[in-house]
Amino acid sequence: MVRTPLTPEEHERGERLGRCLREARGARSMADVAASAGISAETLRKIETGRAPTPAFFTVAALARALGLSMDELAGRCAPTAPTAPTAPTAPIAA
Known part of the structure; x- marks a missing residue:
């Protein structure tokens, strides 16, 4: 069976998930977390x-x-962060 190639957005989403999982794992070993989840390291x-x-x-x-x-x-945690649009500087209010 041939898989459909992933889009750049799908690749980016997978990388975000990976980063989130690594951060959540913290100091725990990969083997420990994998065993707890029932998957291979x-x-x-x-x-x-x-x-x-x-x-x-x-x-x-x-x-x-x-x-x-x-x-x-x-x-x-894995949601993409929306790029922030630059804001125009505000003019000082005259008194």
């Missing part, structure tokens, strides 16, 4: 490095549970 490594940008929902749910996060918390 290699699978977690691929997700954290963005080499597996579209992990299965149940894998992400198991990782969130192993890290003590709800799916809502994980989604909030």
Whole structure:
């Protein structure tokens, strides 16, 4: 079966998820978190490095549970940050 190539947005989303999981893992070892989630350390490594940008929902749910996060918390941490538009300087108000 041939997979459809991922879009740049899908790759970026996978990289964000990986960063979020690495940050949430903190000082815990990759092997410890992977074992708690019921996945291999290699699978977690691929997700954290963005080499597996579209992990299965149940894998992400198991990782969130192993890290003590709800799916809502994980989604909030991984949400893209909207670029802020530059604001025009405001003129001083004359008294």
